[in-house]
Every structure is written in structure tokens, then in C-alpha cells.
Amino acid sequence: MDILTISLVISAIHLGVPIILPMLGGLVSERSGVMNIGLEGMMLGGALAAVAVTFITGNPWLGLLGAIVSGLLSGLILAILTVTLRGNQVVASTAINLIGAGITAALVPIIWGVDGTSPSVPKIPSMTIPGLSDLPVVGPLFSSLTAMDYGTFVLAIVVWWVLFRTDAGLRIRAVGESAESADAAGIAVVRTRFIAVMTSGAFAALGGAYLSIVTLDVFQASMTQGRGYLALAALVFGKWRVWPALAACIVFGLADAFALRSQIVGIGIPHELLLALPYVLALVALATFVGRTSAPAGVGKPFVRA
């Protein structure tokens, strides 16, 4: 029973957070009516920016800031493509994915002169919370999480609060349900969507940075391994609501953690199969839920005023 210990919970969190962050980004964007399949590409951008800035400054916190800037930029590009130029949202955000994967891979040799993997940089340190970390059983939890793990859950609360409790959230959701109605109610549709899509980029980039300067201390080409898509699956699973989608992310994280542990412990199932578990779950989620989801009604529809 060694496999079901507190360390499994810890690694589930470690593996869940880089799905939660892009999920929150996708949520904000899609609630405003812009489909963002580009989370994966935005994550890669964030992961690289975080390592590059940390490499130059030696400070991983500045690296995080760099990731946010890169995310805002990629969000800005997507917003210009889909909101201003009214391009097809699926095509535009897929382009972000392709460009994100291509550019980040190409930049590694340009910056560091090596192929594939960057040199290692300082990581965001984990925090030990005095008192709590001495508790039996749950103690290790409070000595192995970083500020970013806590921050992610705080961010989820913030996103929930803003989207579902404030005026700004009502506006964002209105724009996502029906841009025409929102326009008639005097809401600035274009501005709202820009804000939402750029925020989405920043969140996704933070998810990427988590992988590169929290989980690891290097950037590797394609290191996100489809987590951006898992985040999208979680959104569908959670019906575009914060807590159910977050729960889905944790389940994906848990599945991932389980697969990794089983590799060490050995439970008789080929571990390649287990590694595919989160993706299989996502597939099942998409296949079973897609028909009767409650996606925001305006997703995918560009807004044009006569």
C-alpha cells in the first residue's frame, strides 16, 4: 500500500498544477467567447521565457515575470487574430500552438548553443511552513509545496470570484454568451475579449513556467507534453465551471502521479499504459460529455458591429 501515501498526493498536486493554470486561462478566454486551443503553445512560450529570464538574471521570480509577459504577448497575438481580424478561432489558436512549439525549440540553440535542453537554472524553492510541516502524516505536504502551488489555488479562487461574483465577470460571461446582446447592453465587447484572452495567455504561460522552473530546472523542447490539451479536456469535463474543472485537473494529476509511482513500485500493469492514463481519461471525458456540454453559447463566433 506504499503507493497511496502522502507523497502520492504531493506529486498529484505537482502534476495537477501545470494543468490547472492553463485550465483557468482557457476558462477565462472561453467564457468570453474566444476558443483557445493555443494553451499548449502559450505554455511552451512561458516555459522558455521563465528559463531564459532566470538564466540571465539568476532570479526565478523574475523568470516568472518573464513568463507572464510572454503569455500576455501570445494572448495579444491571439486576440488580434481572432477579435480584431475576426479570424477563425480554431485555426488561429492552432497556429499559436504550432508557432509556440517551433519557435521555442528553435530558440534553445540560438540562446544557449545547445540542442533540445537548456542548461539548468535556479528553481523556485519549496516552502516549509513552520508548525504544519511537523504534523504527522500530512507534514511532508507543507514542506514540499512552493509558493506557486499555493498561488495556483488562490488564483482559482480569484478567477471564480471575478467570473461569478463581480460585475466584470458578468460582463465577460455576457460577451461569451452573446456578443450582440452584450453590445446592446453597452458593454465594450472587443476590450473585454482582449482582456480575457491576454489573461488566458498569462495563466497558460505560468503553467509552462511551473514545468520549467518548479518541476524541473531546464527548458526542453515540447516539454508540456499535451498538458494544454488536458486543460481543455478538463474544461469540458467541468462544464466551464471553476471547481469541477479544477477537480478534473486534479484527477488528471493523480492519474499521472499514479503512473509514475507504479513505475517505481511495480503493480503489474505495463507502465506505458498507465502513462497514457490521463490522456485516456481526457478522451473518455470528451467523448462522453461533448454532446451535452454547456459551453458558452458565443464561443467561436466573431463579433462584428454593423
Next chain:
Amino acid sequence: MRSAAVRLVDISKSYGDVWANKDISLTVEEASIHGLLGENGAGKSTLMKILFGMVSPDSGLLEVNGQPAAFRSSADALEHGIGMVQQHFSLIGTFTVAENLILGRGSQSFGGRWVKRLDLKAAAQRTRELSDRFGFGIDPFALCHDLSVGARQKVEILKALWGGATTLVLDEPTAALSPPEAEELYEVLERLRREGTTVILISHKLPEVMRLCDRVTVLRDGAVVGDREIALAARRPGGQRAAMEADLVQLMIGRERPVVSQRAPRDLPPVLSIRELSDGKRIDGLDLTVNGGEILAIVGVEGNGQSELVELLIGQRKRISGAVELDGTDITALSTKQRFDKGLAHIAEDRHASAIADSMSLTDNASFGFIDGAPFAPTPFWLSRRLRSRFAALLVARQNVRASSPDALIESLSGGNQQKLVVARELARAPRLMIAAQPTRGLDIASTTAVHEALLALRDRGSAVLLLSLDLTEVFTVADRIAVIRGGRIVGESPIATADATQIGQWMSGAASKEPV
């Protein structure tokens, strides 16, 4: 003369080669009800969207309360005290009434709206007050897509008034209302006028225009063709009113009101017979027969199973028990497509939801429902573009649909012209049974007559027509027989010649259920 609440000067707006508005000038007096009349596509909605900041004019000036104004969005217009109820609903279905009302008006500061809790309790309280003031009885926490059409219309009005609008624009507000609901609305408008609100009313219904308006402006092909004061004496039914109405019709369509042709009774075997039909929810043991060569009108208070009956007939709703026969064959096991092949046609109640695809072209919309057969598909793998265009052109000509081109997106057509296309398409099926739900919703006088003529022509060919209408005038104009639906069953039937309005009213409200029929 009182001062002008709103003045529009030389407003022009073109879409491609179509002039939606051409040098339109309009002055609306304060605390009056000003009617805006004109055929479908005359440019009424466009003009009002310009006033509301939703459409920017190519040229022209706006004045509000004597001050020049330029609106870049409806937010600007709202700030100047102008509220508008759009031609089609602009409520968000997944939001509650209170959320819809407070939308866009929650907080003034940009920063504050991101952190402060939106006070929905206060909004609900305000909704209740406003709703009580007009006797609407709206539940602030109801989701908008659960509301009846009438209730939604009321919410739209509350929304326009929410910010304290002093000028209220209503674009065909009664098109989807039943007569009693419309009556309530008239009283609200009269009351608003008394309290000093200026109202601009777009309508195709002359009786309501005559009853409410102080003044009317008539548009034709994007230009003003006339302006009339409605004298008090013309407000009440009588001689002067008829003359005034005739005058307005003349202005609107350039000729006299067309009359619906006379008809002779037919006696043919049943086309549609429904026995003990139930869906386990809203339809509860419904019996009904429609004969060939007959137009049967179903009337009733909205929400008594009308929509469900239609869905059952066209195969979009699951039947629990009962039989539906078309020309003697049971169709309950057939799919929607098979039913259409058997001779059913359907003019949908809500065209945006189930009759047209907003962002496809007129030609595409014209060929919906004909995809895998004649007239444009020689094989199932090929649709002839040429034949489809020709077909679309035919429909356009038949119902006089006005559009800039056959490739125009259907959403760029005026509401009435969209409806005309749907009607033409369904008529083109040459159906045995036409299910026409609110077929003249939003149509102008001439087009309404054209649709009535088309339904009568079907009848004269021996087909049956099932008409669902909220408009009793329409029912009495075309129907041969009238059936009243309540609680999912038919509670009374009468030939139109001997139909008695009081009796029908009692059937509709249920007051007559104890009396022998």
C-alpha cells in the same frame, strides 16, 4: 408644440448598393408616442439602431434634448437616456432576469468592477420594484430561457427602462404577444407617456398604432414618405379612423390595402387525424382532425402545449401514446425527414431557433430541407449550385423578399424578409399538411396578405393547414374552423362562421370547463 426629445437630421446609411436609410429626418416630441411605420426592409430598425448607437450612420446628425450628440456605442446612448428593445430578443438565456437587467450597469468605475461583489440582491430588489410598478409580476431569479415570450418582452422593457431612460424605442414589441399581453403593454406605454417618457414605436399593426400614437412617420425604401398627426378622434374605432388607416396604408405601400379573397366551403376527407396523443409532459390526450381543404386555427394562451404539439407532429418530440395519421397512414414511427417527404411542411414559430441559419447565405437557407432530393440534387453526392440559385431566385420573386443579393447572409435581411423567405420555402414543398406557427410574425401588411393568400391557395388545392396564431384577426380572416387548446388538450371547437369570441375566451381561460359544450 412641445420640445423635441430626439431629433434625427439627414441620416443616411447604405449597405452595399442598398440604401437602408436615405436622408431621413425625424423629430420626436417629448412625452409622446411616435409611430414608425413602413414595409419590411423600409429601414425602420436600422434608423433606430443608429439612434441607439448600435449602427453608425454614413452621414447625418443626432440631437437629444436639443443637444447635438454622437454615439459610438449603445453605452453612449444609454447614458443619454435612450433605451431600446430590439426586434429580436437580446436577453441572455442562461442568465437570470436580475443579471440580465444589471448587465452593463453594475458599477461605474473600471477598477471597482473587478473586485467588488456585484450586488445581485439589490438588483433583484430593484427588479421587483420596477416590475411591480408596471404590474408585470416578474420573478427576478427566473432564468430567461424559462420565461414565456410575453414575459421576456416585459423583461426587455424593464431592461430598457432600468437606467432611467427618458426615451424608449420599441421595435415591434407586440409581434410575439397574445392579445391580452399586448393590451397590458399598451397600458404600460400609455402610463409611461403620462409620466413623461418619450416612446418611439415600430409596428406593423395599424390598430395599435392608431390607438397609441400621437404622430407617425412612414418610411418606404429607406426614405420618409410622410408624416401624420393622429387626431384624438381617430384613436377610437369609427369613421375617421378607417379613413386615417387607409391613408397610412396608402403611404406605406403606395396602393390600397389588399383584400383577402373570398372562399367557399370544401368537404374533403381528413388529412391529419390525431388521437389521444400524449407526450407525458405538456400534451395530454389530445384529439384533433383537420380535413383536406380546411384551415384549422389553434388558439390558446401561450404555454398550453402549442409548441409541444408542433414538435410532436414534426417528430422532434417523443410521443408516449396516441396516434397521428397523415392521409390515413400512421406517421408516429417516421423520422422528421420521412414525415416531410410524406407531405408535411412547417413554418417555425421561432425562425432563428429552427428555420434559418443566421450566418449562411440566402441561397443556402432557401434550400434547407431539400438536400437529398429534387429539385437540385441529381444524385445524393452532388448539389447543383445553379439549380439552387434558380430556386432561391424563384422563392425571392414569389414572396417578394428584399435582399441585396442571393449571396447576402440571411442575418443581413430585415426581420420580415427573413420570415418571407421561410414561408416561401415551406410553401414550395407543396405540402399535404402545412403547419404554420405564427406565419406572419413581423410581416408588413402586404406580405401578411400574401401569406394569407398562399395559405388559402393551399386550402383550395385540397391540402390542410394547421394554423397556430396569437393574432385573432388573422384567425378570423383565414381559418375555417377554430380549436382552443388548454393544458395540452383541445377543450373546444367551433366553425369560424359561428364562433363566438366570448365563448372562445372562456375556453382559453378555462372558465367554461363546467358548462356543457
